[in-house]
Amino acid sequence: xxxxxxxxxxxxxxxxxxxxxxxxxxxxxAALIVVGNARFQGGPHGxxxxxxxxxxxxxGNPMLSVFSSFVxxxxxxxxxxxxxxxxxxxxxxxxxxxxxxxxxxxxxxxxRLWGIMVAYGLLIVICGLIGYATMYFVFSVSVSGIIYxxxxxLISLFIWLSITFFAGVALGSTSMAIVxxxxxxxxxxxxxxxxxxxxxxxxxxxxxxxxVMYFVLPNTGxxxxxxxxLASGARVADWAPLYTSLGFAIILMIVTLxxxxxxxx
Amino acid sequence: xxxxxxxxxxxxxxxxxxxxGITALDGLSLAIGQPEIFGLLGPNGAGKTTLLKVLLGxxxxxxxxxxxxxxxxxxxxxxxxxxxxxxxxxxPPHLSGLGLLEFTGRLYGLRRNVIDSRAGSLLDMxxxxxxxxxxxxxxxxxxxxxxxxxxxxxxxPEILFLDEPTDxxxxxxxxxxxxxxxxxxxxxxxxxxxxxxxxxxxxxADRVGILSRGKLIKTGSVDELTSRESQFEIEAEFGNKLxxxxxxxxxKISLSMNRLIVELxxxxxxxxxxxxxxxxxxxxxxxxxxxxxxxxxFIETVTEREVDQS
Ligand SMILES: Nc1ncnc2c1ncn2[C@@H]1O[C@H](COP(=O)(O)OP(=O)(O)O)[C@@H](O)[C@H]1O
Ligand SMILES: [Mg+2]
Numbered sequence: 001x002x003x004x005x006x007x008x009x010x011x012x013x014x015x016x017x018x019x020x021x022x023x024x025x026x027x028x029x030a031a032l033i034v035v036g037n038a039r040f041q042g043g044p045h046g047x048x049x050x051x052x053x054x055x056x057x058x059x060g061n062p063m064l065s066v067f068s069s070f071v072x073x074x075x076x077x078x079x080x081x082x083x084x085x086x087x088x089x090x091x092x093x094x095x096x097x098x099x100x101x102x103x104x105x106x107x108x109x110x111x112r113l114w115g116i117m118v119a120y121g122l123l124i125v126i127c128g129l130i131g132y133a134t135m136y137f138v139f140s141v142s143v144s145g146i147i148y149x150x151x152x153x154l155i156s157l158f159i160w161l162s163i164t165f166f167a168g169v170a171l172g173s174t175s176m177a178i179v180x181x182x183x184x185x186x187x188x189x190x191x192x193x194x195x196x197x198x199x200x201x202x203x204x205x206x207x208x209x210x211x212v213m214y215f216v217l218p219n220t221g222x223x224x225x226x227x228x229x230l231a232s233g234a235r236v237a238d239w240a241p242l243y244t245s246l247g248f249a250i251i252l253m254i255v256t257l258x259x260x261x262x263x264x265x
Numbered sequence: 266x267x268x269x270x271x272x273x274x275x276x277x278x279x280x281x282x283x284x285x286g287i288t289a290l291d292g293l294s295l296a297i298g299q300p301e302i303f304g305l306l307g308p309n310g311a312g313k314t315t316l317l318k319v320l321l322g323x324x325x326x327x328x329x330x331x332x333x334x335x336x337x338x339x340x341x342x343x344x345x346x347x348x349x350x351x352x353x354x355x356x357p358p359h360l361s362g363l364g365l366l367e368f369t370g371r372l373y374g375l376r377r378n379v380i381d382s383r384a385g386s387l388l389d390m391x392x393x394x395x396x397x398x399x400x401x402x403x404x405x406x407x408x409x410x411x412x413x414x415x416x417x418x419x420x421x422p423e424i425l426f427l428d429e430p431t432d433x434x435x436x437x438x439x440x441x442x443x444x445x446x447x448x449x450x451x452x453x454x455x456x457x458x459x460x461x462x463x464x465x466x467x468x469x470a471d472r473v474g475i476l477s478r479g480k481l482i483k484t485g486s487v488d489e490l491t492s493r494e495s496q497f498e499i500e501a502e503f504g505n506k507l508x509x510x511x512x513x514x515x516x517k518i519s520l521s522m523n524r525l526i527v528e529l530x531x532x533x534x535x536x537x538x539x540x541x542x543x544x545x546x547x548x549x550x551x552x553x554x555x556x557x558x559x560x561x562x563f564i565e566t567v568t569e570r571e572v573d574q575s
Contacts, residue, residue, distance in 0.1 A: 003371025
């Protein structure tokens with residue numbers, strides 16, 4: 001990949017980002033162990049004692065959702081930490097270094113994207129597996145669909161990166177890239193509550209706007225619900241969040257490449 | 266074959282804007298052969314950096330055409346045999362000197378063993394092997410320029426684009442960089458050297474172009490640009506003998522301390538002067554064409570043009 005993957009790993013190690021991931025993982029592991037060793041009293045007079053493992057089983061494995069949130073958090077962390085990648089690459093004096101090489105601009109951007117996906121993807125999977133192993137030993141639950149959980153989180157990483165890459169190329173600033181990702185994140189929360197909003201505000205125009213936005217913007221919230229379902233082996237009825245979000249990311253990447261190819265540096 | 270050819274190359278920044286944009290290059294035609302060091306001189310804002318960026322496809326052409334090794338800049342393959350040291354460069358800060366060379370090699374698609382051997386010999390050439398594993402951000406300006414030169418040489422280029430390579434470097438560093446440029450020239454590479462520092466260009470360039478407001482207004486060898494047309498200085502033992510020059514030959518500019526300065530209609534008329542000096546039994550010690558510094562030539566060319574325009 002023309003050295004971009006290796007460079008992304010070098011950059012990741014150089015920024016000591018890895019420690020941040022380590023800290024988050026240690027906290028997660030510690031929390032799992034503490035919760036896992038807790039005893040809970042049940043029954044009318046508190047005469048029955050349960051351990052965390054039994055409760056988890058009775059409640060239908062909520063630990064899976066906790067674990068899924070942990071992996072999603074690693075994804076968000078990655079998005080924030082890498083939001084500056086493109087703007088920093090394209091500052092005056094450095095853009096020239098990349099653009100003067102015998103590679104197309106499209107290849108530069110896609111290789112960089114791939115580099116981040118590999119470098120941070122590996123980190124997410126490693127931290128995730130440490131968390132999963134802890135969960136397995138503490139709660140003795142094995143999740144058959146754990147591979148889907150990682151896969152869908154990597155897809156979600158790609159979706160968020162398409163947004164920060166777009167903002168990085170179009171607006172050229174790290175803070176704008178973070179703000180853009182934040183706005184999309186906020187919008188998809190609003191969209192999750194679209195049925196509620198439609199019920200409260202009776203406006204045809206608003207309803208149409210919400211529906212259109214729901215299909216245009218990525219729905220990472222719905223996507224994470226889908227992820228948990230898929231991981232726990234439940235049947236997924238509606239794949240729309242995956243398709244629309246992935247479609248959004250691919251189209252946004254194409255738009256980003258078109259803009260990048262037309263720009264003067 | 267010419268490595269770089271431009272024809273009526275024009276670049277207008279922000280052409281879509283209401284004010285009409287900034288014309289940075291204005292119908293520039295240029296050919297650089299191999300091997301030669303072509304010095305592009307011009308005041309700040311003349312368009313030197315823009316020319317390099319346009320040739321490398323970093324900035325898009327507005328009109329006209331350009332080719333490098335026969336390929337247009339929008340073809341990435343045109344950059345395969347080109348090296349570039351940007352002005353005010355900021356290489357990726359997480360890299361060491363060696364790391365920069367290795368990453369550069371990979372960006373050029375070179376194989377591992379080629380990268381290793383080339384990085385080694387280039388570090389040696391620019392005298393940076395001791396600092397190979399130190400981060401670039403810790404380098405002095407002179408060291409940064411040297412590692413920048415090594416980086417530009419990674420592709421074993423046929424042509425090297427150097428944008429103000431000695432800018433901001435102290436005199437010792439400048440001498441070191443000049444030494445490296447000589448070595449590169451000795452290897453038979455072509456160099457397009459941008460500078461607003463005339464002395465820099467004068468000392469290394471085979472051919473010089475003067476760029477002003479996006480137009481190439483003069484090109485020629487350093488000799489051609491600096492020799493004052495048909496002016497000669499003649500040292501001879503005039504004593505108190507008179508020496509007149511007829512108008513059809515030229516005119517006397519000054520005569521003092523046995524030193525005669527003449528401007529001739531034609532260079533060959535210098536023979537007439539010598540003949541007549543000998544006829545008058547005046548002893549000749551030296552006859553030499555008058556040269557002006559490149560700086561003077563440059564200033565004259567640029568100001569002449571500005572007077573023309575106003
Ligand atoms: N990215 C840009 N956008 C708009 N104008 C620019 C840009 N880059 C350079 N210019 C203008 O183009 C002209 C030529 O600049 P430049 O090529 O940097 O000159 P030089 O390198 O000879 O100092 C200047 O007037 C400069 O202000
Ligand atoms: Mg310049």
